[in-house]
Amino acid sequence: MAITVKPMPSGFGAEVSGIDLQEPLNQESYTEIEAALARHGVIFFRNQPLDEAAQEAFIRWFGPPNALARQLNNSRMKNPYFYDVSNIDENGKIMMQEHERRLYLQANLFWHTDMSMRQPPARVTALNAIVLPEENPPNTEFADTRAAWDALPKSRQAELEPLRVVHSVYASRAKVGYTNFNAETRNLLPPSEHPLVRLHAGSGRKCLYIGAHASHIVDMDESEGRALLEELTEFATQPQFRYEHKWQPHDLLVWDDSCTLHRATPFDDQKYRRELRWCSARELEPV
Incomplete structure (x- = not known):
């Protein structure tokens, strides 16, 4: 059976069928x-x-x-x-409200792109739904930073491109008050520097590379730079640039980290179990 691709009405997001992964x-x-x-x-599949x-075999193709x-x-x-x-939690039970890992994961409610703190960063992420809440499973929202870039005035684009x-x-975990990183993590995850504007290899279109991991802008006052990053994130995540994924059991959701932002949405995590398995493929070269 041939693979079928069914785009969403906006063209951002598509269902792929006709294949058993x-x-x-x-x-x-x-x-x-x-x-x-x-x-x-x-x-998504x-x-x-x-x-x-x-x-893992699937993500290694990327x-x-x-x-x-x-x-x-x-x-x-x-x-x-x-x-x-x-x-x-580590004992297979729903985490209590005060659990440290629960606090860490609260940062996923902010718009972000995976592994942008690394060099090279993530290129493609795959997320598989293992267990979903029985009622109203929370959606995952995405924003198209290529479309957002295209919507900026040319004069604004010229100001942003060198940054x-x-x-x-x-920076992202500080937003929820999480600071308890061990020494191994601090050694493996030093801050990384990336261009604010990237050229998306797959489409040849320019896009914004921003999100919750973006701490500040090089050679700019930190508070001014953070304000600019917040402004751009708010612009790039307007409804016209979004796709909202409505989860079904055993969905495999795949996205391009170089040209999208995403965020989790809240649910009653003290009542329902939710388990997703994440893996990603990194860029071959530094960005």
Whole structure:
């Protein structure tokens, strides 16, 4: 069966069907999937109950997987390429409100792009739905920073294009009051510097590279730079630039980190279990 790509009405986001990702990909299928991702920014596959081996094999088509530091907020994951996006503690129970990892994950409610604090940063992320709340599973929202860039006045684009931004996991987690990083993490995740405006390789379009990890702008007063970053994030996440993913069990949701922002949305995490498995492929070269 041939792969089918069904775009969302805006063209941002698309459903890909006609393929079972529990089976190994071949080059032809990967090429079609890569093309869909480059065009639409976010793609999703329904009913893909993948184990970690299958999900890791999938993400490796897009580049080397990101290995994460072994730290408190990732304690349930044995595979270094996976991140535990869940409200479940190390004993398999729903985390209490005061649990430290719960606080850490609250930063995912801010608009961000994955692993921008690293060099090279993430290129593609894959998130698989293992367990969803029985009622009203929370959506994940995305914003198209290519469309946002295109909507800026030319004079504004010219002002922004030379700027460079420092990205840091400590900046994003400080927004929720989390500071308890171990020494290994601090050694592995120093702040990184990236251009504010990137050229998206898959489409040849320019895009904003911003989000919650963006700490400040190089050679600009820090408070002024943060105000500019907040202004741009607010602009780029307007409703006309968004896609909202409505989760179903075993969805595999895949997005291009270089040209999108995303955020989690809240739910009753003291009542319902939610478990997602995250992995990402990094860029081949520094950005």
